[in-house]
Amino acid sequence: MHLPIPAFIVTLIVYGSLLGVSLGVIVLLRMFWKDWKKGELW
Amino acid sequence: MSEADANPILNPTIGWVLLLLFGAAWIGLGIYWGRRAKSFDGFMLAGRNVGMALGSATAMATWVTSNTVMLAPVFALEKGVWGMLAYSTASFGLLLFAPLSARIRQLIPKGYTSGDFMRLRYGKLAWVLFLLITVVYSLAWLVSMGTAGGKLLQTLSGIPYVNGMSMILFVCVVYTLFGGLYAVIGTDFIQSIIILIGVVLVGRLVLLKTDMAEVYQSMERHQPSLINALMPVALLSLFNNMFFGFGEVFHNNVWWSRAYAMRKDVAPKAFFVSGLLWFPIPIAAGFIALSASALGINVIDPNTVGPLVASSVLGKSGAILVFVVVFCSLASSIDSLLAATSDLLVEDVGRKMLGVGGSEDQLRTFSKLVICGLGMLTWILCAREMNLLEILFLSGPLVASAIWPVLGGLYWEKASSAGAVLAMITGSVVGLVAYYKLGWYTASLISAAVSMVVMLVFASFQRQAFDWETISKASN
Numbered sequence: 001m002h003l004p005i006p007a008f009i010v011t012l013i014v015y016g017s018l019l020g021v022s023l024g025v026i027v028l029l030r031m032f033w034k035d036w037k038k039g040e041l042w
Numbered sequence: 043m044s045e046a047d048a049n050p051i052l053n054p055t056i057g058w059v060l061l062l063l064f065g066a067a068w069i070g071l072g073i074y075w076g077r078r079a080k081s082f083d084g085f086m087l088a089g090r091n092v093g094m095a096l097g098s099a100t101a102m103a104t105w106v107t108s109n110t111v112m113l114a115p116v117f118a119l120e121k122g123v124w125g126m127l128a129y130s131t132a133s134f135g136l137l138l139f140a141p142l143s144a145r146i147r148q149l150i151p152k153g154y155t156s157g158d159f160m161r162l163r164y165g166k167l168a169w170v171l172f173l174l175i176t177v178v179y180s181l182a183w184l185v186s187m188g189t190a191g192g193k194l195l196q197t198l199s200g201i202p203y204v205n206g207m208s209m210i211l212f213v214c215v216v217y218t219l220f221g222g223l224y225a226v227i228g229t230d231f232i233q234s235i236i237i238l239i240g241v242v243l244v245g246r247l248v249l250l251k252t253d254m255a256e257v258y259q260s261m262e263r264h265q266p267s268l269i270n271a272l273m274p275v276a277l278l279s280l281f282n283n284m285f286f287g288f289g290e291v292f293h294n295n296v297w298w299s300r301a302y303a304m305r306k307d308v309a310p311k312a313f314f315v316s317g318l319l320w321f322p323i324p325i326a327a328g329f330i331a332l333s334a335s336a337l338g339i340n341v342i343d344p345n346t347v348g349p350l351v352a353s354s355v356l357g358k359s360g361a362i363l364v365f366v367v368v369f370c371s372l373a374s375s376i377d378s379l380l381a382a383t384s385d386l387l388v389e390d391v392g393r394k395m396l397g398v399g400g401s402e403d404q405l406r407t408f409s410k411l412v413i414c415g416l417g418m419l420t421w422i423l424c425a426r427e428m429n430l431l432e433i434l435f436l437s438g439p440l441v442a443s444a445i446w447p448v449l450g451g452l453y454w455e456k457a458s459s460a461g462a463v464l465a466m467i468t469g470s471v472v473g474l475v476a477y478y479k480l481g482w483y484t485a486s487l488i489s490a491a492v493s494m495v496v497m498l499v500f501a502s503f504q505r506q507a508f509d510w511e512t513i514s515k516a517s518n
Contacts, residue, residue: 001272002266002267002270002272003270003271003272004262004266004270004271005123005269005270005271007254007255010123010254010258010269011254011255013123013126013127013325013329014245014249014254014325014326014329015254016322016325017245017322017323017325017326017329018242018245018249018322018326019322020321020322020326021238021241021242021245021322021323021326022238022242024102024238024319024322024323025235025238025239025242027315027319028095028098028099028231028234028235028238028319029235031094031095031098031315032095032096032099032231034094034095035093035095035096036095040093040094041093041095041096042078042088042089042091042092042093042096042224042227
């Protein structure tokens with residue numbers, strides 16, 4: 001049985017993942033900055 | 043030899059320069075951060091005081107292996123959209139390990155390894171069996187990464203497989219040897235930033251050369267199964283991969299050692315954040331394989347489809363980018379596995395099982411010898427150039443059989459030792475039979491299901507509730 005996943009969902013998944021990974025960089029760097037300022041890196 | 047191997051995108055000299063440049067950087071940083079490790083505790087668990095940023099990054103980077111970067115495109119190529127999502131479900135293991143890490147710290151605040159818990163909770167037989175499973179799995183993971191690294195270097199730059207693989211293992215062994223978990227966690231942060239930026243860049247650049255509408259139309263025309271929402275194998279692989287991920291994360295000392303290394307309040311939050319950060323990575327890394335058909339790329343070896351598409355579309359710069367991302371993925375996981383598995387062998391096998399004792403210096407020397415030995419063994423197995431998927435998924439049913447013994451052991455006072463032992467044995471055996479008779483995409487699912495039933499049956503006969511105090515008393 002064939003039920004194609006709509007094109008817009010595939011596009012949403014792909015672009016959403018790229019956005020998610022980009023946000024990941026920002027989140028990690030922000031957390032690093034906060035920990036570093038407080039001297040709580042390790 | 044594939045076409046890509048015969049005509050590498052990069053000159054071998056560029057490959058060697060990149061390898062030496064990054065190798066020297068990791069070793070240098072490893073030695074620098076390793077100076078913080080003044081005690082055996084510092085060497086093994088980075089002083090048990092790791093914060094949110096480094097904790098989240100190390101959990102995420104360790105889980106982004108060369109398999110993620112290399113196999114996510116293979117999943118997409120063979121199982122389409124569901125294949126990409128299937129790989130991403132491995133992040134659920136990290137998300138669910140967040141509450142587990144809090145429970146682990148509550149039960150054994152000063153523990154060292156996952157083996158500590160199994161020994162104190164279930165006794166010697168379950169402990170030995172668990173060690174066997176986890177060491178076999180860790181070796182399989184290490185070998186799959188070494189093999190992937192060697193193949194990638196050969197495909198991209200023409201560096202002979204054995205030379206590239208040996209160099210990667212050598213670099214990781216050296217900096218782990220000098221810096222212990224401090225070096226591993228410190229380098230993991232830098233590696234995770236490079237990996238994330240690299241994955242986004244490659245994805246974005248591929249989308250500049252083609253667009254999703256074109257990719258979708260090509261799949262619709264030539265490979266409609268890739269966008270089929272009802273592709274049975276892909277759906278099975280989604281759940282199989284999720285349970286494989288649970289098994290991998292719940293049992294492995296790589297994650298337990300991080301739970302002990304982070305500050306108590308940080309561990310659950312850091313694991314949760316790392317799971318969220320990890321989820322989109324396999325999709326972002328894998329979707330480029332879907333565009334192979336639209337771009338007219340002839341994929342001869344599916345194992346190298348990611349680098350092949352990136353380098354075909356982006357030329358030398360794309361090949362360099364993929365080279366760097368995969369090298370970072372390899373290093374971030376190999377170093378963690380070397381450190382965590384050697385901890386397990388030193389603490390559980392050496393100290394607790396064989397009674398090897400001595401001063402902190404002697405233990406540290408023993409630990410370093412074990413790291414070297416593990417590196418050597420991995421090298422020998424990698425030299426056989428085994429199949430990536432075969433290595434990774436063969437260990438799936440073994441680790442999936444440990445999901446319920448670990449979960450039950452942490453939360454359920456009726457979980458029994460006999461139940462845990464038989465759950466791991468029957469789950470592994472039936473899962474392996476399913477692997478060969480039905481297919482890899484069923485093995486972890488069946489193993490976890492059988493293991494759960496056995497745990498439940500034995501718990502129903504268990505009259506005495508487990509006293510949680512015995513764990514904290516014994517560990518102190």
